[in-house]
Amino acid sequence: MTNVSGGTLRRRPAQRRSLERVERMLDECARLLDEVGYEALTTKEVARRAEVPIGTFYQFFPDKQGLVRALAIRNLEAFLGRITARLSEVRLSEWTEMVDLTIDEFVAMKRSTPGFAVVDFGGVFATPGGPILKGTDRMLDAALENNAIVADRLRTIVVEVLGAPIGPELDRVLFVAVEAADAVLKLAFRSLPDGDPELIAECKHLVRRYLSAHLPQE
Amino acid sequence: MTNVSGGTLRRRPAQRRSLERVERMLDECARLLDEVGYEALTTKEVARRAEVPIGTFYQFFPDKQGLVRALAIRNLEAFLGRITARLSEVRLSEWTEMVDLTIDEFVAMKRSTPGFAVVDFGGVFATPGGPILKGTDRMLDAALENNAIVADRLRTIVVEVLGAPIGPELDRVLFVAVEAADAVLKLAFRSLPDGDPELIAECKHLVRRYLSAHLPQE
DNA sequence: CAAATAGCGTGAGTCTTGCTCATGTTAATC
């Protein structure tokens, strides 16, 4: 699996114990996100639940956002892993199948993976804009980058499976598709805890309609 | 103009002076959002810039989120106003024109209205999910509701202009379209400060393709 | 017109939270 993680951690856990601790903190972070949401989540509480002193928490995570960002990256890697696994099982004949497969897998993770409903790949914040002074929330960039990574991975697959024309146009199209799908699926899960089935169907519809203009028809 | 504002304010400003103060606080909130983003925005700084004591701030706004929510609602009302104004000027023959008109107006506001790039109609947070304990961030619901209001308004227009079949299906379709468009436009403005023109074009494309399956062709 | 009353305005101060850092503890190296 490609390691996507960039400078997210302050110190990379070397020993077994530290590694387990970091994993535990991420787990508790995810569960807390489901319970109280991002704003109400406190680093102290995450540390307490993971049975890790607050000082140790800050040995590994630069701040609250770093924690959530790390979780988002873990989610992303899990998602990419599941996608590639499913793709090696199923031999798909049409690209439309890939749309369904991707969305289904995303939906499955929304349902089963703690915290995924809240952060998925990182789109919790929206703080772009002007000269950021202090606090320096670059989380949004992370979200942007992460969805870009999803798009990039999908592009590789699309090009492999059916010889789609490579180029900046394809990049853009897939990027837009991923972003739009993400938004509609968020909507589906806001309406119903397990995701409104009609909205999920509509999401597939939306993506297929859009892509059919850009990908070769079969 | 329909008054959309629900219980956003603690006390509704009755006298002229209070009303100006509230307006000033919203203005400064918007400008600060552009400068430092949501996380780094402080109520003290908003109050300071608006030349209003912090105590008075809390007379009107319940909390930081309430402030931003109020701004989002003001934005929404301004947007709906502009849309209806443009629609009364231009007599549109095809529904595709309405897509362009709506998106163009949204883009124009993203460029000109302070703070609109950050909050537009309220999608700053993402904190749905389980039993919210304290802090009770219901901002996301507000965002949801606000986009629903946009969709609803557009539906009224669509039904008026061309006798589109009314029903829950049309509601859902428009809701999805608004949500997807919102996401792609956010993306466009993340890539470039003034909005990537190619992504804006792609957004129109996406919406038209999607709607063409649900609205009567001309 | 003065007194009583009711609402409005105010900012010092409280409480909570993110985060640090000096000190203690364990493991590695010589």
Next chain:
DNA sequence: GATTAACATGAGCAAGACTCACGCTATTTG
């Protein structure tokens, strides 16, 4: 066994969200 380096810890600090007791100004009342 001594020295050094890496890791662990939680009391404490800084900063920000939000309150509340008091003063002030308008409005009503005898």
